[in-house]
Amino acid sequence: MPRANPDSSTDGVxxxxxxxxxxxxxxxQRAYDAIRxxxxxxxxxxxxxxxxxxxxxxxxxxRTPVREALHRLALAGIVVPASGGxxxxxxxxxxxxxxxxxxxxxxxxxxxxxxxxxxxxFADELAHHPLLMEGADPLTELEFHVAIANxxxxxxxxxxxxxxxxxxxxHRVSLRRRHSVLSWPSDGPAAIVAAIATGRGDAAAxxxxxxxxxxxxxxxxxxxxxxxxxx
Amino acid sequence: xxxxSLADRAYQELRAAIVRRQLAPGSxxxxxxxxxxxxxxRTPVREALRRCELEGYLARDKAGRLVVSRPTPEEIRxxxxxxxxxxxxxxxxxxQRISTAELAHLDELVQNDLDALRQDATDRLAAINAELHExxxxxxxxxTLFALVSSVRARVDGLQAFAVxxxxxxxxxxxxxxxxxxxxxxxxxxxxxxxxxxxxxxxSEVLLSGLPDDRGSV
Numbered sequence: 109m110p111r112a113n114p115d116s117s118t119d120g121v122x123x124x125x126x127x128x129x130x131x132x133x134x135x136x137q138r139a140y141d142a143i144r145x146x147x148x149x150x151x152x153x154x155x156x157x158x159x160x161x162x163x164x165x166x167x168x169x170x171r172t173p174v175r176e177a178l179h180r181l182a183l184a185g186i187v188v189p190a191s192g193g194x195x196x197x198x199x200x201x202x203x204x205x206x207x208x209x210x211x212x213x214x215x216x217x218x219x220x221x222x223x224x225x226x227x228x229x230f231a232d233e234l235a236h237h238p239l240l241m242e243g244a245d246p247l248t249e250l251e252f253h254v255a256i257a258n259x260x261x262x263x264x265x266x267x268x269x270x271x272x273x274x275x276x277x278x279h280r281v282s283l284r285r286r287h288s289v290l291s292w293p294s295d296g297p298a299a300i301v302a303a304i305a306t307g308r309g310d311a312a313a314x315x316x317x318x319x320x321x322x323x324x325x326x327x328x329x330x331x332x333x334x335x336x337x338x339x
Numbered sequence: 340x341x342x343x344s345l346a347d348r349a350y351q352e353l354r355a356a357i358v359r360r361q362l363a364p365g366s367x368x369x370x371x372x373x374x375x376x377x378x379x380x381r382t383p384v385r386e387a388l389r390r391c392e393l394e395g396y397l398a399r400d401k402a403g404r405l406v407v408s409r410p411t412p413e414e415i416r417x418x419x420x421x422x423x424x425x426x427x428x429x430x431x432x433x434x435q436r437i438s439t440a441e442l443a444h445l446d447e448l449v450q451n452d453l454d455a456l457r458q459d460a461t462d463r464l465a466a467i468n469a470e471l472h473e474x475x476x477x478x479x480x481x482x483t484l485f486a487l488v489s490s491v492r493a494r495v496d497g498l499q500a501f502a503v504x505x506x507x508x509x510x511x512x513x514x515x516x517x518x519x520x521x522x523x524x525x526x527x528x529x530x531x532x533x534x535x536x537x538x539x540x541x542x543s544e545v546l547l548s549g550l551p552d553d554r555g556s557v
Contacts, residue, residue, distance in 0.1 A: 185486055207483040214428045218420070262417040268425075268487050275483065 135169055139177035142167055144274070147186060147197055148247045150281045158187060159194040185275045200279040202331050208276045209324035215269050216253060216320060217313035222260035224304045224312035230259045231305035239297050246280035252297055256304075256316075283330045291329070293322035345379055349387035352377055357396050357407055358469075359462060368397060368405045412547055419543035423536045425488060426472060430519065430535040433478035434528035441478050445471065445520045452513045464509060471516055475523070475535075508545050512538070 143163060145151070158178065160171045167174065178195050181187045187195040198204075223230055234240075239252040250273045257269035296319030303315035353373065356362045374384045388405060391397045398408045448471045455463040476485055515538045522531040 185483070204483065207481045210428070210481065211425075211484055211487065214424045215421075218424060262420060264414075264417050264421045265424075268421060271487055272483065 135173035136176040136180075139163070139167055139169060139173045140180055143174075143177055143181060144186065145247070147181075148250065148274070148277045148281060149245070150285060157190050157192075157194045157196050184271065186278050197282065198275070198278055200282050200331060200334070202328065202335070205276070205279055205327050205331055206324070208272055208279075209320065209327065211272050212253075212269070212276070213317060213320050213324070215265060215272070216257070217316045219257045219260040219262070219265055219269060220300060220304060220312040220316035221309035222262060222265075223256055224307055225309040226261060227259055228305055228307035231301050234301045234304065237297075237301075240301065244292055244294060246277045246284065249280070250274070250277045256300070279327070279331075283327070283334055286334050291326050293319055293326065296322060346383035346386040349373075349377055349379055349383040350390050353384075353387045353391055354396060357391070359465075362407045364407050366407050367400075368407060415543055415546050419539055419546075423539050425484060426475065426539060427532040427536045429476045429479035429481070429484060430523070430531040431528040432481065433475050434523050434526050434531045436480045437475075437478040437523050441474060442520070442524055445474055445523070448474070449513075449517045449520055452516055456509055456513050464513070468512070468516075475519075478523070508541070512542070 143158070160174050160178065163178075164171045164174045178187065182189065182195060185198060188198050190196040234252070234255060237248075237252050237255065239248045242248070253273050254266070254270050257266040260266060296315075300312065300315045300319055303311040306312075353368075362368065368388065370381055370384050370388060373388070374381045377384065388397065392399075392405060396408060397405045400406045448467050452464065452467050452471070454460075455467060476488055515534060519531060519534050519538070522534060
């Protein structure tokens with residue numbers, strides 16, 4: 109998470125220097141990235157119970173960084189504790205995906221607007237994004253939306269968009285695994301990039317909103333189909 | 340008492356001290372002093388510090404010391420833009436979904452708001468403000484929203500305390516809280532959203548237009 113960068117030289121009410129505090133180990137970060145990527149690409153761990161022992165041996169590290177990584181993934185809402193120990197990917201519910209889509213609809217049009225207004229040239233870079241070149245898989249899709257979020261230069265906005273997209277992608281992977289039919293609005297990303305290129309914030313926001321509304325319709329239909337709900 | 344619950348308690352106490360400005364922005368936080376203050380060993384304090392650092396309540400200075408975070412004007416702008424989006428949404432949804440019990444709780448908070456305003460009790464205004472905004476987030480019935488906002492809670496809490504602290508604007512903020520509760524009761528989602536957005540825009544303008552000297556050079 110982004111944070112304030114306070115001026116070190118003022119307001120020191122305490123004179124004694126701090127004892128060193130353990131910082132998140134780089135190993136734990138590596139474990140987090142590896143497990144998250146596996147979950148979001150539908151790798152082997154995306155259906156099974158995740159245990160410290162197996163992940164640690166798979167990653168060639170000790171259990172301590174793996175434990176920390178799993179704890180952080182749980183805080184991020186990507187995994188939940190499994191009965192009988194360990195963790196499992198969060199189960200997809202209709203309510204979850206609707207909540208996530210509603211929040212994406214609040215946050216992402218503004219991110220697209222900010223990118224268009226401050227950096228329309230960013231569209232050139234986005235035009236070569238793998239999502240537009242190769243098509244949609246959940247992780248590539250997530251990275252496209254996170255790229256736009258980062259382009260907004262609002263760190264708080266970007267960190268929230270990343271957090272909600274992480275949760276959303278877990279459900280995309282799980283639906284794909286169950287072979288649910290997704291009528292994905294695949295022309296949306298190109299329309300968003302074209303709108304950003306015009307430099308008009310309102311057009312970029314509208315393109316993002318229209319795309320996400322179609323995404324919401326598609327994923328809710330897929331969840332209903334997977335759960336055997338008839339609309 | 341388990342070490343887990345001691346660490347939780349240390350975390351809650353530390354966070355409250357930062358939000359209430361008992362620890363000033365920019366001040367260095369010392370593990371041993373905190374442990375003595377809270378009457379616990381250094382292990383739960385260390386955990387509490389680490390969690391507050393992860394959440395952004397604390398940051399590292401150039402010498403690697405843990406210090407209480409101080410927001411910059413750009414961070415205030417960025418944060419309030421996000422608050423406008425999310426709290427505007429929450430108000431819109433809450434107007435349809437809020438429970439009778441929650442409305443009663445909000446009425447009580449508005450009453451406390453007026454009392455605190457009369458008594459010029461800034462700390463209480465800040466605490467009531469935080470609770471009122473949080474109640475509306477919960478009343479939106481979007482659990483994902485609540486989890487996400489918790490992840491940026493550090494800055495939100497600190498800045499709410501700031502905005503309420505401006506003498507000239509307190510009356511207006513309290514009036515707007517009362518209007519907002521009425522709009523939620525009447526199911527006026529669009530108007531509740533517009534009011535929350537304007538309320539937050541004014542709060543950020545107040546923050547940016549000049550803070551008291553003892554609150555730093557934002």
